[in-house]
Amino acid sequence: MLSIVFGDxxxxxxxxxxxxxxxxxxxxxxxxxxxxxxxxVDKSEVVSARAIDxxxxxxxxxxxxxxxxKTLILMLFDDxxxxxxxxxxxxxxxxxxxxxxxxxxxxxxxxxxxxxxSCDGFEAYMINTGRTVxxxxxxxxxxxxxxxx
Amino acid sequence: MRGSHHVxxxxxxxxxxxxxxxxxxxxxxxxxTGKTTxxxxxxxxxxxxxxxxxxxxxxxxxxxxxxxxxEAVLASASSCIVFLDEDVSAAKTPEFARRxxxxxxxxVVITREDLPNLPYSVDEIYGIHTxxxxxxxxxxxNSFYRIYEPDEPREMGPVETVITEDSNxxxxxxxxxxx
Numbered sequence: 001m002l003s004i005v006f007g008d009x010x011x012x013x014x015x016x017x018x019x020x021x022x023x024x025x026x027x028x029x030x031x032x033x034x035x036x037x038x039x040x041v042d043k044s045e046v047v048s049a050r051a052i053d054x055x056x057x058x059x060x061x062x063x064x065x066x067x068x069x070k071t072l073i074l075m076l077f078d079d080x081x082x083x084x085x086x087x088x089x090x091x092x093x094x095x096x097x098x099x100x101x102x103x104x105x106x107x108x109x110x111x112x113x114x115x116x117x118s119c120d121g122f123e124a125y126m127i128n129t130g131r132t133v134x135x136x137x138x139x140x141x142x143x144x145x146x147x148x149x
Numbered sequence: 150m151r152g153s154h155h156v157x158x159x160x161x162x163x164x165x166x167x168x169x170x171x172x173x174x175x176x177x178x179x180x181x182t183g184k185t186t187x188x189x190x191x192x193x194x195x196x197x198x199x200x201x202x203x204x205x206x207x208x209x210x211x212x213x214x215x216x217x218x219x220e221a222v223l224a225s226a227s228s229c230i231v232f233l234d235e236d237v238s239a240a241k242t243p244e245f246a247r248r249x250x251x252x253x254x255x256x257v258v259i260t261r262e263d264l265p266n267l268p269y270s271v272d273e274i275y276g277i278h279t280x281x282x283x284x285x286x287x288x289x290x291n292s293f294y295r296i297y298e299p300d301e302p303r304e305m306g307p308v309e310t311v312i313t314e315d316s317n318x319x320x321x322x323x324x325x326x327x328x
Contacts, residue, residue: 015236017185042181056279056289057162057186067235068180087261088235090179111262 002101004139005083005109005127007148012083012109013074019082020070021063026050028077029062037096041069068093075100075108083109091115098122113143150209150228150253157206158190159288165190165277167293169230169255173269176293177261178276183291184259187277188213188234209255223248230255240264271297 005012013019026049028034035046042065044054052060065073068089075084075097086097086108098119100106107127116122117136124139125132128146133139150172158165165187176184192213193201205211210229214222219239223231231254239245240258246266249256258264275293314322 014238018236041179056183066181067185090177090182090261092179092181 001105002098002124003105003107003127004124004143005107006143006146007109007111007128009083009109011081012085014085016071016074016084016088017067019084020074023078023080024062024070024073025077028073031077033076034073037069037072038065041072041090041092041096042066072096072100075106076103083107085109085111086114087111089114091118095119110143113140150255154207154209154230154255156211156230158187158194158203158211160190160203161288163190163289163291165291167275169257169273171270171273172255173249173267173273174255174257175264175269175274176257176259176277177274178296182277183279184277185234187291188232188259191232219245220248223252223254226252226254228253230257232257233259235260235262241266 029046029049038044038046038052042052042054043056044052044060044065047053047059050062052062052065054060054064057064071084071086071088072093075086078084086093087110089097091114094114094116095118097106097108097114098116101124116124116139119136122136122139123132123134126139126142126146128148129142131142133142153168153170155168156166163183163186165183176187178184190203191205191211194203194205195212207230210226211232212222212226212229213232213234214237215233216237216239219233219237233240233256240260241262241264243266246264249267258267272295274296276296277291278294279289279291312322
């Protein structure tokens with residue numbers, strides 16, 4: 001289940017890419033789900049735990065993955081209990097956030113109204129208002145009414 | 150600082166080419182389009198100059214700021230193009246907005262968040278797109294595109310009222326509505 005909290009909250013990581021650079025584990029990178037996210041979002045291939053093949057930048061390190069993919073990997077693997085700012089993710093990451101939230105209870109922090117229109121059967125618990133939205137349209141109405149955003 | 154300034158930032162792998170036209174330009178869009186790469190090139194050139202291997206061509210100095218140095222840099226920067234990435238949380242603060250208003254720099258802000266303290270034009274919100282390989286086919290060519298094109302019809306539901314504010318009013322209307 002996906003839970004969304006807008007605005008500044010305790011225990012949130014405002015810039016997940018920096019947190020990722022200092023906390024990621026090699027096994028996170030070679031996980032098949034990570035490989036798939038890197039392929040889809042960054043159009044790159046995971047060669048090994050320490051090397052990525054990018055069509056734009058050549059051979060790059062894990063630290064040069066996009067901020068969006070780094071944030072997705074944290075959402076998938078980090079077990080510190082921290083909440084990650086999904087505003088570091090572009091809308092092309094939205095479907096992955098929904099997919100991760102189908103595997104586990106996931107709470108994300110947002111500072112903008114993310115476009116989840118690409119997510120089939122979108123459903124989320126809106127922490128700011130205590131309401132569960134069952135479609136992208138309901139989410140939009142609810143999100144736009146939240147002042148903290 | 151006035152008018153449009155053309156900026157080319159490149160190394161052997163990537164080339165970014167764009168113009169900034171107003172004092173605040175917003176860059177957002179999908180992940181992995183090169184926003185952070187652009188920032189790291191600007192930052193490397195600002196720190197090391199030609200010795201960075203980065204080439205920056207612009208009639209104004211391009212500087213990068215971060216959470217730790219933004220106040221010090223803005224205190225001395227004049228007629229510069231100032232770049233800041235989405236990790237600069239200070240961008241949301243009234244203090245940052247005041248410094249922007251009082252300076253003669255242009256600002257390129259990478260963020261998906263709304264910045265209610267900063268007056269910026271909807272026409273100056275851009276994404277980055279890759280338009281193919283450049284010249285020798287080893288370098289990727291990237292440019293800015295306007296996210297909100299006024300001439301394009303947009304899909305939207307029934308609209309009862311459209312409220313607009315003149316570009317020169319500096320948030321007077323919005324402030325009045327909020328009160």
